[in-house]
Amino acid sequence: MRGLVLACTFAVSAASVLLELAGSPAWSLAPASHVGWVALVWSAALTFAGFGERAWSATASAAACLPVLALAVGADLRVGDAWIDACVRALAALAVIVAWGVALGRCARSELGARVGRTAWFVLALGVPALVAALEWGSADEAARAPAWLAFASEASPVAWSRDLAARQLPSGWRALPLAPLGAAALLFAGATRFAGATRFAGATRFGRKERA
Amino acid sequence: MRRALLVCVLLAADARATDASRLRIAELSATGPLASATLDFGGAGRATVRLDLAEGESRSLSVPLPTREGFESLVPSASDPRLRFVGWRPDAERERAFASLPLALRTRSVPPAPARSLAPSLAALTLAVAGALFVSRVRTNRPRALLVGALTAAAVLALELAFDAPPLPRIVLDFELGADGPVGDGVRWTSARDRLDLGVEPPLSLAVEPTETALDVRIDARGAGPVRTTVSGRGALLGRADAAREAPPDRAGNRWGDLAAVWTRDEAGNWTEHGPWAFGDPLPTARTGDRRPPGWINPALPQGRKLLIGRASEPQPGASLSGDPAVGSTPGVSGRADPEVWIRVTGP
Numbered sequence: 001m002r003g004l005v006l007a008c009t010f011a012v013s014a015a016s017v018l019l020e021l022a023g024s025p026a027w028s029l030a031p032a033s034h035v036g037w038v039a040l041v042w043s044a045a046l047t048f049a050g051f052g053e054r055a056w057s058a059t060a061s062a063a064a065c066l067p068v069l070a071l072a073v074g075a076d077l078r079v080g081d082a083w084i085d086a087c088v089r090a091l092a093a094l095a096v097i098v099a100w101g102v103a104l105g106r107c108a109r110s111e112l113g114a115r116v117g118r119t120a121w122f123v124l125a126l127g128v129p130a131l132v133a134a135l136e137w138g139s140a141d142e143a144a145r146a147p148a149w150l151a152f153a154s155e156a157s158p159v160a161w162s163r164d165l166a167a168r169q170l171p172s173g174w175r176a177l178p179l180a181p182l183g184a185a186a187l188l189f190a191g192a193t194r195f196a197g198a199t200r201f202a203g204a205t206r207f208g209r210k211e212r213a
Numbered sequence: 214m215r216r217a218l219l220v221c222v223l224l225a226a227d228a229r230a231t232d233a234s235r236l237r238i239a240e241l242s243a244t245g246p247l248a249s250a251t252l253d254f255g256g257a258g259r260a261t262v263r264l265d266l267a268e269g270e271s272r273s274l275s276v277p278l279p280t281r282e283g284f285e286s287l288v289p290s291a292s293d294p295r296l297r298f299v300g301w302r303p304d305a306e307r308e309r310a311f312a313s314l315p316l317a318l319r320t321r322s323v324p325p326a327p328a329r330s331l332a333p334s335l336a337a338l339t340l341a342v343a344g345a346l347f348v349s350r351v352r353t354n355r356p357r358a359l360l361v362g363a364l365t366a367a368a369v370l371a372l373e374l375a376f377d378a379p380p381l382p383r384i385v386l387d388f389e390l391g392a393d394g395p396v397g398d399g400v401r402w403t404s405a406r407d408r409l410d411l412g413v414e415p416p417l418s419l420a421v422e423p424t425e426t427a428l429d430v431r432i433d434a435r436g437a438g439p440v441r442t443t444v445s446g447r448g449a450l451l452g453r454a455d456a457a458r459e460a461p462p463d464r465a466g467n468r469w470g471d472l473a474a475v476w477t478r479d480e481a482g483n484w485t486e487h488g489p490w491a492f493g494d495p496l497p498t499a500r501t502g503d504r505r506p507p508g509w510i511n512p513a514l515p516q517g518r519k520l521l522i523g524r525a526s527e528p529q530p531g532a533s534l535s536g537d538p539a540v541g542s543t544p545g546v547s548g549r550a551d552p553e554v555w556i557r558v559t560g561p
Contacts, residue, residue, distance in 0.1 A: 003349065010345050020332040030331055060352035063362030067341035067348075070366035074373030075331045080407055080448040 005048045006064060013041035017071045030079045034072035035086065036166025038065070039093035043158040046100050047121065058101025062094060069094065089165060089176075096158045096178045099185035100125075106192040113195035120188055128153045129160035156184035234418035235428060236277040236444070238307070240299035243434075245270035250296035252289040257281040258428030258446075260289075262296060265435040272434070275302060277415040277442055279428040310456060311417040315389045317515070317559070318400040323420045323452030324385040325509050326406040327553065334376035337369045344369070380406045382552040385510070388461035390560035399457035403552070409451040413439035416453035421446055461558050462523065464496045469556065472523035476506040480517055490523065510555055518560055525554035 016029040016037040029037060042065050069090050076086045107117025132146040132154045145151070154160045158181045161170075170176040235257075243250070245266030252260045258279035266272060278289075280301075289298050311319065333341075344365025351357045388399035403409070403416075411419075421428065426449040433441045444451060462469040464477075472490040475497070479485075486504040487497045506522045514520060 006349070014341070017331075017333050018338075020330065023330060023332065025328060028328075028331060034331075057352070057355055059355040060348065060358045063352075063355075063358040064345050064348045066362035066366035067344040067369050070369035071333050071337060071341050071373070073370060074333055074337065074377075077373070078329060078331045078377060082447065 005045060006061065009041055009045040010064060010068060013038040013065070014068045014071060017068075017075050020075060029075075031168065032166050033081075033089065033168055034075040034079075035069065035089045035093055036162060036164075036168070038069050038072045039096065040159065040162035040166050042093075042097045043100070043125075043162045046097070046104060046158065047126070058098055058105050061101055062098045065094070065097060092176075092178050093162065093165065096161060096181045096185075099182050099189075100158050103185040103189040103192060106189050106196070109192070110196040110198075112198070113192040116191060116195060117188065120184075124153065124184060125157045125159050129157045129163070132160070155180040157181065158185075233282060234311075234416070235279060235281060235421045235424075236415060236419040236430070237280045238275055238302045238304045238415060239278045240302050241274040241276060242297045242299050243272050243274065244295045244297075247293065247295045250291055250293035252278065252291050252296070252298060254279050254281075254289045255284055255287055256425070256427060257284040257287065258426075258430065260430040260432060262432045263435055273299075274432070274434055274440060276432050276434070276440055277411065277419075277430065277444075279430050279444075281425070307415075307417055311454070313397065314400050314417075314454075314456060315397045318387045318389055319418070319454060321387065321400075322513065323404050323422060323450055324383060324402050324555070326404045326450060327381050327383050329380050329406060330378070334372055336376065337372040340365060340372060341369050380408055382409065384552050384554045386457045386459075386461070386554070386556045388457070388556070388558045390461065390463060390558055392561050395461055396560075399459075399461060401455045401457040402452050403455070404450060404452040406450055407447060408443065408445045409453060411442040411444055411453065413441055414455075415442065416455055418454040419444065420452045420454065422450040422452075461556065462490070462521065463558070464521070467492055467494055467496075471526040472556070473526040474506075475521065475523045476504075477522075478511075478520040480519060482516065489526070510557065514557070515559060521556075521558040523556045525556065527554075 016034050019027045019029065042061075045061075073086045073090050076089075077083065104117050104121065107113040107120075128150065132150055135146040135150070136144060146154070158178070161178045161181045164170045241252075241262065243262070243264055243266055245264075246268045247264050247266045249261065249263050252262070254260070258281075260276075260278050262274070262276070264272065285301075291298065344361065347365070348358050348362050351361055382403050382405040385402045385404070386399055387402065389396040426446040429445040431443045431445070433443075460468045462472070467490050469492070471492050475487040475490045477485050477487065477496070477499075484505045485499040486502070488500055490497055510522055511520070
């Protein structure tokens, strides 16, 4: 991630905690989860990852995210969340950010991988949740729900998971864990590794043919 | 007519439900050596008793323990057999004292506690920014960047917890005035969110919202002094009700204490602000403009009657005047922070 993007991400994600300094209920994020808001902003900032930027690795980005995540955990604890709940949520959010950051970073290593990574990000992480939101929020029928398969696909989006975390709309127990976003990131990582290997092999073959010629 | 009767019966049943205190006095028997033990009351909550009993010592305790509708007959299980639950103690005096308070006052909902500040401490905020900047300096060395980030996060969290202020309680004194003066004693509500220090005097009644909240009662019975009790309910509004025996201010003269701001409402529902009202003075003249009291203090108050609402200038008004030790000690307030005190007078 670029330094400026990272600085903006840090500032925007910290905004929810900073706004509490105003002391006005109108400016307070509660009862929404501050950890969820931080996860949402950092997930959204992953859009910039995977575009060949080497200055900020996924690990370094996660390291920069940790202090603001700690501030958010503190705010959630003051809202009345249990210690264990707040810490599990923060660790889960961190895992999602790191997993998708690493997967997109791996995608950026080859041209084909970068294309696939961008496509997967825009379709799965941003597009499908946006479509679900449009179908559910924009429908004339307030009880309307998106098709089950679309809602299922939306669960794999780190942005949609973070949004549900922020709105405290995740199911209880182990189902609140981001298994789908982590699984999708793992699949993307595996695919990107394969594409990178195939590209190296193709490059080496072409180079060999030129040498022979 | 039948329908009206049914409504009255339902209202009376609801009033009884509101009366139900979430704490009841119970007898416990402890045998040493014993430092701590927990009693589990199922859905009503649990109680942790801290003692300092040596080998061969024993002690009997009368302490407030959690209860809830549907769990009254539950015999709690103890984490240590040396702490024995003897049984609930009939507390007719306390129940009578609560029942003698005006029905209109004791069935009111608990006044909301002040909103808890969610703002981080300046130290934690500064450390978070400094940590992020330091991470940016060492970002090329990933393990070091991760270590710096993790250490900063741990320090930020530690600072957040260290500077976390306890929930601030709020005291609201409710009085009912008839044509001939006060109608019985008033009700002193002490409300706080999450945690309420009950001190050494159990309340006449403890209301909890949501009602199904499991309470965590901590009883400190160490030493020879009186037993101190703290009650917690995560995310819950806790409100203790006690009798307020001091004289309420009436419009002819303020015999209660200095008030920083006063509002009155007439029978037609028009609000008037009067500004500060010093002890001994008659009610100040009205100020111009439509300035109402904060919305939280006047919901569900009776319509068509006069109201007087005031905010005390100091945390303990009337403490030195009433001579009532309960007023000075302010049950429910641990003394670490000064609670805001409000007064509501209905009628005449």
